[in-house]
Amino acid sequence: MTRILIADDHELLRDVLRSYLEAEGGFSVVTVADLDGALAAIAAGPAFDLVLLDYDMPGMNGFSGLETAIAASGDCPVALMSGLAPTGVTDRVLGAGAAGYLPKTLPAKSVVNAIRFMAAGERYMPLDLGRPASTEAGPGLSPREREVLAGLCAGHANKEIARDLGLREPTIKLHVKLICRKLGARNRTHAAMIARERQLC
Known part of the structure; x- marks a missing residue:
């Protein structure tokens, strides 16, 4: 059960x-209404697989609340969500070591x-908020996505790729x-074709 x-x-x-x-x-x-409630729930345990914080709720004070929650959560991933993307959200979220940013x-x-993605230990950032990537790195592909x-x-199946990378299918x-x-x-085969044409793999 994912908490x-x-x-x-x-x-x-x-x-x-x-x-x-x-x-x-x-x-x-588990749901709470403010940062103090989140910190109390984190401290009470058992450990969560993901903590999701609203940017504008009481106690947050912007990104400082995110940093406080990350410090309190230990190994548990913490992510930020908001109705409107705060200025500099990509750099601030990733720089703080958060699991990602989730637009409402x-x-x-x-x-x-x-949420499932971040709870599995990966980072999530909407495509239109992502940093521009160099041509060598491909069109915004993360190192994990390149793997x-x-x-x-x-030509490997998802199950084979999961086994090779030590991830879940x-x-x-x-x-x-x-x-x-x-x-x-359009699909995984088309993606492989495009990647070969662009010499991404």
């Missing part, structure tokens, strides 16, 4: 997020996938989906 802590001062949003996750199955969700404007399915892409180019599926979006590919 998620959602901290947001809007009761409706907390309830909706919890409903989404519990409907997916495999999630145990994302579709429900994308929210669930992003997965190499597996696609080699659902995590590989999410990477493949993001790779296809970044490359403008």
Whole structure:
């Protein structure tokens, strides 16, 4: 069971997020209304697999609340969410060592996938907020995505790629989906074709 802590001062949003996750199955969700509540829940244990903090809720004081929660959470990933992207969110979130940034404007399915992704130990950042990448690094591909892409180019199935990289198969599926979006590919085969044409693998 994946334990998620959602901290947001809007009761409706907390309830909706919890409903989404519990409907997916495999999630145990705790909700609180402010940073103090989040810190208390983290301290009380047992450990969460992901802590999700609203940028604007009481006690946060912007990014300083994120840094406080990260310091208190130990090895547990902590991510930020907001209705509007704060200025410099990409650099500040990644620089603080957070698991990522989750816009509240994302579709429900994308929210669930992003939460599952971060709870698995990966980082999530919406494509339109990501840093521009050099041409050598490919179109915004992270080092992990390039490893997965190499597996696609080699014709490996998700299960094989997961085994080779020491990851879970659902995590590989999410990477493949993001790779296809970044490359403008219709599917994994098309992604491998584009990668070979651009000499990305």
